[in-house]
Amino acid sequence: MVAFNVLILALVLYVALLFSVAFIAERRARAGRFGWLRSPWVYTLSLSIYCTAWTFYGAVGYAARSGLEFVTIYLGPTLVMVGWWWVVRKLVRIGRSQRITSIADLISSRYGKSTQLGVIVTLLAVIGTTPYIALQLQSVSLSFSVFARQAPGQLYLADQNATALWVAVGLAVFTILFGTRNLDANERHYGVVTAIALEAVVKLVALVAVGVFVVWGIAGGPADIFARIDQSDIATWQMRPGRWATMIFLSGAAFLTLPRMFQVLVVENTGEEHLFTASWAFPAYLMVMSLFVIPIAVVGLQMMPAGANPDLFVLTLPLSLDRGVLATLAFLGGFSSATSMVVVAAIALSTMVSNHIVMPIWLNMKRQGGATMSGDVRHVVLTARRASIAGVLALGYLYFRLSGGSEALAAIGIVSFAGVSQALPALLGGIFWRGGTRVGAAAGLVTGFVVWAYTLFLPSFGAGAILPAELLQSGPWGLGWLRPQALFGVSGLDPVVHAVFWSMVLNTLAYVAGSLISFPQPVERLQGAQFVNVFEHSAALRSGAHSGVATAEDLLVMAQRIMGAEQAQSLFQRAAAQQGKHGYLPDTTMEFVDSLERELAGSVGAATAHAMLSQIAAGASVSVEDLMAVADEAAQILEYSSQLEAKSEELSRTARQLREANEKLTxxxxxxxxxxxxxxxxxxxxxxxxxxxxxxxxxxxxxxPAQLQRYSGIIHEETLRLTRLLDDLLDLSVLENGQLTLQRQLAMLVDVLDRAVETSFPANEQQLMLVQRNRAREALPLFTDSDRLRQVFINLISNARKYCDSDTPELRIEVQRRGDDIFVDFIDNGSGIATASQTVIFEKFSRLSDQAAAGGAGLGLAICHQIMDKLGGSIAYLPGQGGAAFRVRLPRLKQQAVNAAGMAVQQQK
Amino acid sequence: MGKRVLLIEDEPNIIEAIRFILSRDGWVVETHADGATAAQAVRDKAPDLVVLDVMLPNRSGYDILTELRAEPELAALPVLMLTARGQKKDRELAERIGASRFMTKPFSNAEMLAAVRELLENV
Incomplete structure (x- = not known):
């Protein structure tokens, strides 16, 4: 007898484990460390959500009631997976290349991105899946109550409704947490998929454990089991070929069309090559799952009291033999089956509901409201998603309460299967027949849906529940051929076979007829060609290549709205031509998408362009149409015009720069x-x-002789003048081209000035000009090129000597320290330089005087200017000093360097 | 007799050279160094020939010549222009405004002498 508390504890721990596994996987995926997240094994295990609680518990019940027929539920998917090359591979390829987010999306997208079709398929899926979710809730609460019954006095949780409610709420929380974390890049949910892969292992282990216990623990091994089977009613069971064929067809069809299966099979697929592994591994998984079903059923029938629910044998057998741990494991297996199905179904349905019902309505309202849709679409989508998940689970719970908990789990499952299978003709026709049209698809879907509801779904509630018993008996208005379970007079068939037969036949007929009589729109033609011929224009998408592929047409449509038709078309045409293609649709290679993004970024800004392209290219849940609407917004136009403005501003700026450059050159x-x-x-x-x-x-x-001497003297003088000129020119050239290498060293200002004065006055001219200095104040250390500095000083002193027009020429050299600078002023007592000329004296050849005797070419001050520039100082005319006055500014030696200078000077001494 | 030449030039050494060359050939050489007052000097001294430098302090030789040519009595005065800027456009400009001869520095003494003689023969 297992303590009820232990079960609770195990359950809590298990749920915690699932949460953490999902969390870790999600974090890994976000960090880009995919590794085993993209393994084919995880993919295969995730497919096992096909095995719900219905399979886990119900298969045994099914076997107890109908013998081997339960195998058909496994055979359908097995056939589909073994034949993966034909259908599943194509679906996966289309799913990837068209960024399909759900089966509703696929059908809507295939038939010209029809909103109505999306709504129809979504409704179909919701109606078909809700009973199934109810079923899972029921199985969990049933199994829970089994445990509770075993523990008298602890009935506080035995209320099945309360249990179901708790489970529904918990699943909603988990699904919202891990199913709608983000809308990044694609619709893959690594956390969820990893958690359900773990659950797949748990349920397999649990069922096998119970099976092993039954075969070797209760019975005496395989031989004994076979003997017991032979004795049981199951041995006498007769195979009904019609029902078998129907069930295999139904389970195969459901495998493809169930929203949750489509989610794991196509949407969550991370690599086409995973199909190869799954094609044998998944059937093998199903085989192991079904291995012990018959033994458990047989032993259960023998050992359990009459009237015991065979659907719960997996749980009640170990419990009745007081195998608490095994029973707990079985419970966890069943719990896993139920929860993984509900979680994925909720994700798939919420995607469909939000994308095909909520978003179109929201966009429509926005449009009618006249407001610009510049808001965060993603936020709206996520909110819609979360609300949809809660809504789906609420519906499931509601159905569970209303249906009152039918005891036969399998029956509800089959009704569900038949319902969602109505999407099959439109799905298969869509990917194999280019002639299929939107009208045909809608006609087929609606016809199939109505027939299914009429013949199977509504009657399944029981006579008089929804359909009056009278109608079931004699048809509406007494029209016998319209009896729900004997349409067109075909009576005596199994109700499921009957319903599947008629619904699928009429569905397909309506689809084909509708397609033939209607005329497809261009978009439908295009989409049809892309779906049917998907292998011809898309490379195999291997795992890891998660860039996703947008259709060139989608990109073109968007680009046209943003850049304008002409520009976008020529851009696409160029890109296509570069790839060697004609027309306007280049392959959407990474390079092309990148370059397009850059182009678009020019119009709408990089962030917006990236967001738009990554949404299109990666198949995010916001549909292309939504993006188109966004692109159409006035906001975009405003942005565009402001870009234009910026561009024209840039142009005029460039023109201005060019003009300036031109003027400069001139x-x-x-x-x-x-x-x-x-x-x-x-x-x-x-x-x-x-x-x-x-x-x-x-x-x-x-x-x-005097003439001779004079003339040869003139020649000599003029050659010297020429040499000086050439020297100055070369000097200036070196300075201007920056080729001058400064020989910086420590020097005392006073020394530099001494030598400059000495050099400036030839021995016989010293008395002609009085030079006033304060040598004490000149005792300042410098770190400079003293030869160059001296050259500047000589130039200034020579100018004073040559141009000072005073009768008693005088030159004052004044030194002062100011802040970080040293000023050396050269002031003579002549008439100075006219204000107008002060600005030009540092220009080349700006000699003011015409006296050739001055001997200069008018380059001296230009050279001084250049030198001071190089030395990090400056030279300027100092007006208002009476005579001509020049101020040389020198950078002061830094304190550190002064110390070094002091030491160097001492060493020299 | 001695025909009179007015040399308008500011370089002392060049003045000395030309004076030497022309005086030796029998010319009376007078000089003027300032551009601003050169035109007036021509009117005052009424020489038989003017040797006019282009680059003068305060006023260019071109301006001076233009002013001289505007006066009817001076329109036919032989003017030999000298320039140290040997560019083609300088020569063209000089001829356009009415220089009788145009010579680029440096010139040979013989060339200078020949030019002056030729100009005076035409007078």
């Missing part, structure tokens, strides 16, 4: 001409004198 050219002309003049003038006098001397005529 000025440079003029300057160069003037410079060359000036150089020419400066060179030719001394050469004229030299030539004239040298010719005079060459004539050989007798000249007075």
């Amino acid at each position: 000025a440079l050219s003029v300057q160069k001409d003037a410079f060359l002309s000036q150089i020419s003049h400066e060179l030719r003038t001394p050469m004229t004198s030299i030539r004239a006098f040298s010719e005079i001397l060459m004539e050989g005529r007798a000249l007075e």
